[in-house]
Amino acid sequence: MEIATTLQQTTANLALFLPELALIGGILLLLFVDLFSKESIHGWYPYLTSLLLFISIILTARQACPCLGERELFSSMLTLNRNTAVLKIILQSCTIGSIIFIIADDKKPTLYSQNSIFYVLILSILLGGHLVVMSQNLLITFIGIELISLCSYLLVATDKTNSLGLEASLKYLIFGAVASALMLYGMSWLYGLNGDLQYDGLTTYFTTHTHWFYYLIFVFVLLGFLFKLAATPMHSWIPDIYQGAPNVVITLLSVLPKLAAVYLLFTFSALASDDAINQLLLVLAITSVCIGNLGAFWQQNVKRLLAYSSIAHAGFLLLGVTVGGTYGLQTIYFYSILLLLTNLGIFFILEQLKTKNYELDSYAGLGKQFPLIGVASIVLMAAFIGLPPTMGFSGKLFLFSGLWNTYKTTADSLVLWIFVIGLLNTVLALFYYIKLPYYLFFKENGGEQTNTTPLTLSNKFFILLITFSLLVFFVKADWLFNIL
């Protein structure tokens, strides 16, 4: 009898698991198509993948209705509520965004049409993201994170002719394996102490255990998440990855795993609701912001510069984690969409300009040649820095308002210092972010002709769309914020 009811529940739950089932079905479909089809069909993979993702988005959008309430799936292994559904939509949009890169490239590089593995990996990363976001169980969390990680290692090495990419992939694998090991070690301790893999057990973790050792275990787990987020102290891998991996892949990796990780950190810090952990996250957040910004200071390579800046943004996301509560989560989501749009935009632009090595020098004078890209890069940079009138300013405003509130409730002077230092970092950020527009507009082209093909109409439209959304979500930030 017992088994019968469980089975019944499981099959009933499958209806709520449809977006993920669509992804799994898509992965299998792509693999089979690859086995049994002619090569001429391979050019359709990006479109097929987008279609699958689109179906998955529609299915998820139905879950985003607040009427659904809080649902437990598969004997409380997964949970589904409005927050997770919204985040899943953000992750899916990010994936579609990166596929657009391939569609937009009119040369259709063979790199992405040899076989379907690339798309299978992309869908698997997304599936991993979904699992992580919905997880209520340490085991599922680990599986989700590993699914993301393993696919990421492979994706970084997509271009096998690029030695930088191969090197980056290997580095990523080694760092990632160590981080996973640390996390798994911590998780096994948690399991041993709680006797349970469910998250629920964590709520009383710090009320029953107060010895520093228990904190250490918890921190091990957090380190695994911080690695995915690329926040200090687990940030050192990211510049090489950015430099080595193709733009399509970085766009995905700069957003999706980070959001999954930040959601985990948010959940865990809420479960623990412990002052010491919160303070630790605050300190790590502000060190991330500072290290990222200072590291980016002297970079001459745009991709490395963006890598360091992404460490800083990871710090800002972490600040959102420490804010906590519904407001904190809304802020994180808002900031995530900001990161999604800015990263999509900037890497799309880099992809269009196609300079050889992404050195800043190679962009000299291109702003006059491609005025639209030039203007878009100014808006993007303003959004990255957090200047009005872009969404970046709203994001920072919400974030720091939350932090101010933390200060008001805790009256902890550390928070105030972090508040001030965080804001002053904007000036540091200006110094390096302005470099790209600076080279685009102020420097004269040294005669080295890089790329003269004009943008296609649809690519122009995509750049305009991103630029406008960044402006619109400043002017009417409430449209977005109130639905998150």
Place this chain on the structure above:
Amino acid sequence: MMLSLLLLLPLVLVLLFLVVPKHYESSFKWITLAVTGIQLVMACFMLASYNKELSGSIIKESSFQFVEHVQWISLNLGSLGKLQIDYFLGVDGLNVLMVFLSTIVLFIGTISSWNISKNAKGYFILFALLNTAIIGCFVALDFFLFYLFFEFMLLPMYFLIGIWGGVRREYASLKFFLFTLLGSIFILVVMIGLYNSVIDPVATAIQMGLVDSPLLISDSQIAVVQLAVRQGTIPSNQLVHTFNLLAMGDSNNFIPGSIFYKGNDLLMMGLAPRAWAFLALFIGFAIKLPLVPLHTWLPDAHVEAPTPISVVLAGILLKVGAYGLIRVAYTIFADASMDFAWTAGLLGVISIVYGAYNALAQQDLKKMIAYSSVSHMGFVMLGIASVTAEGVTGAMYQLFSHGIISSMLFICVGVIYERTGNRQIDSYSGLVSKMPAYTALTMIAFFASLGLPGFSGFISELLVFLGSFNSASVNQLIPRWMPLVSLIGIIIGAGYYLWTLQRMFFGEFWLKKPSEWTDFIKDLTQREYVMLIPLGLAAFVLGIFPNLLISFIEASINQFVIFVN
């Protein structure tokens, strides 16, 4: 609608320029001229229909004219309450002249941009964006809106200096950007703290269901809400936090226990949070003003900027700093401003004297004028710091007068620079024999700037002087030695202007590179007359009939002085 039109007209221009193809760009200057001309006419109409008699507390919406107030962004923050950002514009005596001045300087700036040929499309788009940001900054009565325009001035300015500027333009533009951004971060810190502390009584009343529309609310209902806030009987999720600058000025709107609440006895490193907030705002606006020792970006930016941008920078952008001090720092943190009056006055005096000494030492004519700006802005600071009716009136008058005179001065520099590409004072001598009209107009500008009676500069400096001298007997904020020391600045001012006149314009005609320059040394063109003569006349008329302008501002300034004291 008047203010919105003023604000949005240049934005329409931006859209127009974006879609018009590049080979029409020779007409862009005409279109820009037409639009800035329309703005100028609109500002004149605004002055004509401005009711000078209307006076009321500077934190009451009813004492503003041409008010536009609609809800813009409304966020539901759950347990933290609601956040409301308004599109709130209006003018009173504190900003009406600044709007007028902006339209004048922008119009002159457009004429002065006539010879911009390098990428004219980009130039006029940026110029139009700057135009919107400047007007917006002066008319915004919502802190968020104000901050938006305040920051948005930076980007166009960065590119205008960085692309169309002189040799060291890249260094100068980045320095300008970093300095002012640093300043605005200080302002942002306070802004976030403020809106967390302040509620909008009207919107809160609506949220609580006391009234249906902001138009129906009465003063007594507002008082009920404010009392309830003080007693803490409103649940926090019904409090509507606001960026409204007027609401921030009213201490009844502060939530008890919030960081900027007057009654809390919290100390942060020996100072009350309100004092810190005032200091942060003060630094933020002092960078813009600029006040010694935060002035170092100004000479660089001025020297490298093209002539029209120098005109706009000196003519209006510096005024934004002073206006911000009056409207934001002194109004919201009036209590804290009293404690720092001495320091503020001292910094003003240092700026006056140090700026003047530096001007005396300059070889570059443009740099000399840049330093003289620092010196003249010192008077503004001294006047504001005294918080006397005369002092603040003098400061406001100085803002207007310096806007006119410095525009004229920078155009004069531009005249010689466009002809020879050299601005060194010692490269020229006896210019009067070849360029008599130019010499005459430059003399007028110099005399107006050094404060000769009969010109507007004299009136403003006299008023500041009276105000800061009286302060010792009225409110004991500024000691008497400060205005006396600042007299040194005026004397040195006369010194550097007269010395420059003597070196450059009089004596025997001589040029450093006669073979290259002689052909170009010609007197003013018609376009230059069109710019210089009206400005010179304005400086003269305002020096004879100060009441033309003072009548607009005195009611509000009296209210301001009463409010702050």
